[in-house]
Amino acid sequence: MKLEDMAQTLRKSSGSRAPVTGTAIAVRKKRSLILDIYSTAVGKKYVMAISGIAMMGFVFFHMIGNLKMYLGAVELNHYAEFLRSLLYPLAPKGSVLWILRGGLVAMLALHLHAAWSLTVLNHQARPVKYQSPRDYEVANFASRTMRYSGMIVLSFLIWHLLDLTFGVVNTVGTDGTYVKGEVYANVVQSLDRWPVSVFYILANLLLGMHLRHGAWSIFQSLGWNNPRFNSWRWTFATGFALVVVIGNISFPIAVLAGIVKV
Amino acid sequence: MKYLTNLKLKVWRQDGPNAVGNFETHIVESVSDEASFLEMLDQLNERLIGENKDAVVFDHDCREGICGTCSLMINGRAHGPQRATTTCQLHMRTFSSGDEIVIEPWRAAAFPIIKDLMVDRASFDRIVESGGFITAPTGGAPDANLIPVPKPVADAAMDSAACIGCGACVAACPNGAANLFTGAKIAHLNVLPQGQAERYKRAEAMVNSMDDQFGSCTNHGECSAACPKEISLDVIALMNADFRKSKSKNRKALSRG
Numbered sequence: 031m032k033l034e035d036m037a038q039t040l041r042k043s044s045g046s047r048a049p050v051t052g053t054a055i056a057v058r059k060k061r062s063l064i065l066d067i068y069s070t071a072v073g074k075k076y077v078m079a080i081s082g083i084a085m086m087g088f089v090f091f092h093m094i095g096n097l098k099m100y101l102g103a104v105e106l107n108h109y110a111e112f113l114r115s116l117l118y119p120l121a122p123k124g125s126v127l128w129i130l131r132g133g134l135v136a137m138l139a140l141h142l143h144a145a146w147s148l149t150v151l152n153h154q155a156r157p158v159k160y161q162s163p164r165d166y167e168v169a170n171f172a173s174r175t176m177r178y179s180g181m182i183v184l185s186f187l188i189w190h191l192l193d194l195t196f197g198v199v200n201t202v203g204t205d206g207t208y209v210k211g212e213v214y215a216n217v218v219q220s221l222d223r224w225p226v227s228v229f230y231i232l233a234n235l236l237l238g239m240h241l242r243h244g245a246w247s248i249f250q251s252l253g254w255n256n257p258r259f260n261s262w263r264w265t266f267a268t269g270f271a272l273v274v275v276i277g278n279i280s281f282p283i284a285v286l287a288g289i290v291k292v
Numbered sequence: 293m294k295y296l297t298n299l300k301l302k303v304w305r306q307d308g309p310n311a312v313g314n315f316e317t318h319i320v321e322s323v324s325d326e327a328s329f330l331e332m333l334d335q336l337n338e339r340l341i342g343e344n345k346d347a348v349v350f351d352h353d354c355r356e357g358i359c360g361t362c363s364l365m366i367n368g369r370a371h372g373p374q375r376a377t378t379t380c381q382l383h384m385r386t387f388s389s390g391d392e393i394v395i396e397p398w399r400a401a402a403f404p405i406i407k408d409l410m411v412d413r414a415s416f417d418r419i420v421e422s423g424g425f426i427t428a429p430t431g432g433a434p435d436a437n438l439i440p441v442p443k444p445v446a447d448a449a450m451d452s453a454a455c456i457g458c459g460a461c462v463a464a465c466p467n468g469a470a471n472l473f474t475g476a477k478i479a480h481l482n483v484l485p486q487g488q489a490e491r492y493k494r495a496e497a498m499v500n501s502m503d504d505q506f507g508s509c510t511n512h513g514e515c516s517a518a519c520p521k522e523i524s525l526d527v528i529a530l531m532n533a534d535f536r537k538s539k540s541k542n543r544k545a546l547s548r549g
Contacts (some may be wrong), residue, residue, distance in 0.1 A: 036453060043396030048430065063539060063540070063543065065540065067536070067539050070499060070500065070503045070535075071469075071502070071507075071508035071509075072499055072501050072508075072531075072532055072535050073507075073535075074508065075467045075508065075509065075532070076532075076536065102331055148508045148510075151507055151508055152466075152467035152468065152469070152507040152508055152510075154401060154507075155401050155402070155467060155468030155469065155506050155507030155508075156399055156400050156401060156467070156468035156507065157399060157401055158399055160365065160368070160399055161304070161314075161315065161396060162302070162365070162367075162368060162394040163368050164368040164369075164466075165367060165368035165369045165373075166368075166466075166512075167369070167464075167514060167515060167517040167518065168512065168513040168514060168516075168517045169466060169512035169513065170512045173510065173511065173512045174466065174511075174512070176510065179433065243511070246511065247510070247511040248510070249529070250511050250528060250529050250532070251509075251511070251532060251534065252530035252533075252536075253530065253531075253533025253534070253535075253536060254528050254529065254533075255530060257526070257535070260526070
């Protein structure tokens with residue numbers, strides 16, 4: 031079988047009303063499998079889903095780890111030290127953590143690039159919008175605002191890193207300054223400022239919305255469809271989003287309520 | 293039989309693909325509640341022709357919901373407010389006297405407007421054509437039921453084959469994506485034994501063709517909700533899975549020389 035018979039596609043319609051003729055006209059450019067898949071919209075959705083799963087894994091374990099806050103400063107700081115010395119002494123201290131961080135940054139970059147290029151494609155697919163208001167039947171607020179909730183969560187993420195990883199914006203705490211390694215004190219000082227807590231809570235609510243639609247979409251995008259389990263897909267998505275959001279939001283509330291204090 | 297009175301229609305008028313269009317308001321004084329939506333437009337057109345004006349151009353053919361020719365975005369919904377219904381099956385009893393009804397054509401880059409409410413859906417034909425043929429034995433007529441097909445599989449294929457290619461999925465999709473249509477056309481053959489020989493070639497070619505012309509899926513589900521044949525979102529998942537498999541399977545087939 032020749033390549034022409036396999037990877038056939040049709041010439042881009044130039045908007046002219048030429049009659050539809052023939053079947054295989056153009057042959058797609060030969061390229062590596064990954065790039066070939068990523069060049070299509072369906073492939074980009076695969077990348078969205080896979081990078082989404084990676085970040086869901088992060089956000090879940092991030093929340094679980096932070097629950098140590100309720101066990102006190104010693105426990106939380108010990109957990110932070112554990113992360114830095116993952117697989118030590120097999121691997122040098124901090125190395126595994128940096129590999130994981132590198133992976134997450136790469137996943138975020140892929141997620142953003144795929145989202146950006148799909149958004150551009152979607153705008154091109156309907157250059158003239160509907161001139162009358164749409165009456166959506168099932169598309170909800172979450173699904174229609176994914177790119178906005180995503181961008182707000184991204185800006186929160188950057189701020190969150192500056193606050194508690196780099197300690198750049200945490201120098202205005204109620205007392206004292208950012209001290210590397212003193213995770214518990216840093217978190218409590220940061221969340222003790224109510225505007226910070228409010229931003230934290232709002233960003234997490236948006237994250238939950240983003241997660242719910244995303245976690246459901248993963249199944250569709252990856253083609254994981256089984257009529258026996260399909261009804262559980264929304265249950266999983268809602269449950270996952272709820273667990274992450276409730277866990278995350280409990281931290282600023284606990285600090286503001288004085289349950290968790292220095 | 294009751295009559296609806298004083299309907300205010302806002303109809304999109306556009307002279308050609310590149311012309312600037314606008315809404316034109318027409319009052320329909322009286323129409324039977326047993327009239328279909330298209331019959332209501334027919335009555336409007338008869339009056340316009342009588343007044344020596346241009347009739348409103350819209351697509352229609354079988355008027356029994358099986359040809360996929362009629363379209364129309366009615367009050368922001370593809371095929372109007374009633375579920376699982378084409379515009380030709382939509383009856384005026386769905387509306388009330390004095391209603392304002394806004395009628396727009398499908399809007400997508402791949403569906404250029406021909407005139408007024410009529411759009412060119414040849415992009416769908418291109419997707420179907422790129423799917424190519426199925427290998428079928430020729431010669432004498434084969435015996436009936438020569439190829440056994442399990443009942444649930446036949447049902448699933450039939451559910452997908454119910455797609456009439458009207459384009460409501462693309463029109464309703466906030467992204468102008470044709471995933472439901474392409475998924476239905478792929479699933480129709482890909483679940484049947486007769487469609488297995490070209491299964492992955494078909495999946496790859498049709499997705500590529502779709503990609504060249506339409507937007508992408510963001511899993512809103514508007515397509516399925518607007519579909520007059522209630523095609524399930526499952527066909528999109530099947531398409532995505534078959535496309536992924538096609539990428540490796542087709543390459544493997546090619547490398548065999």
